[in-house]
Amino acid sequence: MATYEPKNILITGAAGFIASHVANRLIRSYPHYKFLIYGKTGWIGGLLGKICEKQGIPYEYGKGRLQERSQLLQDIRNVKPTHVFNAAGVTGRPNVDWCETHKQDTIRTNVVGTLNLADVCREQGLLMINYATGCIFEYNAEHPEGSGIGFKEEDTPNFVGSFYSKTKAMVEELLKDYDNVCTLRVRMPISSDLSNPRNFITKIARYDKVVNIPNSMTILDELLPISVEMAKRDCRGIWNFTNPGVVSHNEILEMYKEYINPDFKWTNFTLEEQAKVIVAPRSNNEMDASKLKSEFPELLSIKESLIRNVFEPNRKVSTN
Numbered sequence: 001m002a003t004y005e006p007k008n009i010l011i012t013g014a015a016g017f018i019a020s021h022v023a024n025r026l027i028r029s030y031p032h033y034k035f036l037i038y039g040k041t042g043w044i045g046g047l048l049g050k051i052c053e054k055q056g057i058p059y060e061y062g063k064g065r066l067q068e069r070s071q072l073l074q075d076i077r078n079v080k081p082t083h084v085f086n087a088a089g090v091t092g093r094p095n096v097d098w099c100e101t102h103k104q105d106t107i108r109t110n111v112v113g114t115l116n117l118a119d120v121c122r123e124q125g126l127l128m129i130n131y132a133t134g135c136i137f138e139y140n141a142e143h144p145e146g147s148g149i150g151f152k153e154e155d156t157p158n159f160v161g162s163f164y165s166k167t168k169a170m171v172e173e174l175l176k177d178y179d180n181v182c183t184l185r186v187r188m189p190i191s192s193d194l195s196n197p198r199n200f201i202t203k204i205a206r207y208d209k210v211v212n213i214p215n216s217m218t219i220l221d222e223l224l225p226i227s228v229e230m231a232k233r234d235c236r237g238i239w240n241f242t243n244p245g246v247v248s249h250n251e252i253l254e255m256y257k258e259y260i261n262p263d264f265k266w267t268n269f270t271l272e273e274q275a276k277v278i279v280a281p282r283s284n285n286e287m288d289a290s291k292l293k294s295e296f297p298e299l300l301s302i303k304e305s306l307i308r309n310v311f312e313p314n315r316k317v318s319t320n
Contacts, residue, residue, distance in 0.1 A: 033232070035059040036079045038066065038117065039087030043198045044131055047191070047224055048085055055228065062088075066113025072120045083231045084121050085129045086114060094197075096164040097279035103163055110167040115174060122180045129231050134185035134216065134240060135159070135283035136169040143286065145214065150288030153185075153238040161281030172238070184227060184241035187287060191220040192310050194260070201310070204249055205256055209269040214246035216287040217302055221309040226296055235295070240287040243302035252306070259311040 035052055039045025040061035052059040060079045064071025066088055076084075090109045092098030099106040114130065121128040136157035139145045157169035175181050188200040196202060200217065204210045218241055227241070250268070257264045275281065293299050300308065 033057050033083065034079065034081050035083050035085055035231070036062055036075060036081035037085045037087065038062040039085075039089070039131075042087055042089075043191075043196060044186075044189070044220070044224065045085075045087035047220060048087060048228075051225055051228055055225075057228070066117050067108055069116055069120060072117055073124075076120070076124055076126070081126065083129065084117070084126050085131075085227075085231070086117055087131045088113065089131070090164075092164060095278075096162050096282075099162065099164040099167075100279050106163060106167055110164075111171050114171050118175055118178045118181050122178055125180075127180055127182065127231060127234060127236070128178075129182050129227055130175065130184065131227075131241075132172055132183045132185050133165070133168045134187035134242060134285070134287050135162075135165050136172065136185075137285040137287070138283050139285055145284070145286075148286070150216065150286040151240070152288045153240055153291055159283045159285070161283070163280065165283060176238070179236060181237075182230060182235050183238045184230075185239065185287065186218045186223075187242050187285075188215055188217040189220050190217055190306070190310060192313050194310075194314055201252060201256065204253065204266075205264070207266075209267045209273070210249045210253070211271055211274050212248050212250045212268050213271075213284045214248045214251075214286065215284055216240075216242040216246055216289070218242050219300075219302070219305040219309050222300060222305050226292075226299070229296075233295075239292055240289050241292065242287045242289050243300060243305045244289040244293055245301045245303065246286045247302045247306065251303070255306060255311050259315045259317055262317055 035057060037045055037048050037059055038061070045061070049059060049061070062072070062075045064075045066072070088109065090099065090106045118128055118130070136159055137151045137155070138159040138161070140158060143149050143151055157172070160166040160169060172183060175183055189198070190200045193199060194202055222243070223241060253264070253266050289299070
């Protein structure tokens with residue numbers, strides 16, 4: 001039997017006992033959403049728009065600059081959103097090394113802009129979903145590589161090797177005082193679009209040499225729809241926004257070779273060798289995703305999600 005989804009309902013006698021309860025039940029059962037998204041030209045921002053279209057959720061992209069309070073207020077007045085999504089941020093082109101020589105630009109967006117949007121949203125009574133980063137931790141004695149002991153949401157960031165990570169750790173700490181913010185720690189994002197230069201798989205497949213370190217990562221095809229559901233559920237606070245478990249560079253490239261290009265070859269090098277060809281150190285860590293898994297039990301492990309959401313849909317190598 002088809003499910004009835006009402007478009008418009010007229011309730012008479014809404015001031016009465018029964019009618020008021022009917023009205024409240026309908027509001028709970030058929031909520032109205034409208035999303036305001038910042039980061040239209042970015043990878044995550046663009047994908048969020050597609051998810052909204054697929055789910056039939058009205059949305060608009062913000063036109064204002066994050067650091068301009070009056071422009072943000074104008075966006076909210078014009079759009080009248082139920083939720084705000086912040087997917088805007090400076091990561092640098094072609095990589096985070098850019099931030100080392102553009103510190104003021106990085107601060108302006110990643111710190112000033114993000115805090116400004118959170119403050120405006122709080123003033124307007126709006127929940128802000130903030131796509132942050134988990135690249136604010138690195139393996140240490142309490143969380144050694146290969147131990148399966150991941151950093152939790154309440155752990156204090158211990159990696160400030162890059163200026164990008166430094167700004168992200170700084171703003172995360174300040175956002176703790178905003179109860180209207182849901183901070184999602186994204187790490188080394190991957191999607192089924194292997195042509196996107198921001199895709200972690202695309203990046204390492206193009207490198208001359210790669211390190212081989214297990215890391216927590218985020219499969220956007222699976223997790224971005226979950227972030228929309230988190231907005232609907234009014235989730236707040238800090239969340240490690242990664243698939244459970246870790247996967248190494250070599251394991252990913254082995255999958256790439258198995259599913260995409262059987263002739264693919266790569267060369268490893270050490271962290272010490274890598275340090276000679278990059279400006280800023282890189283974060284390597286495992287995030288504890290048990291909080292997210294508890295809220296969304298269907299969440300796949302990183303290796304399962306890689307196969308199901310990325311490599312199988314892109315398979316070019318015959319199974320015969």
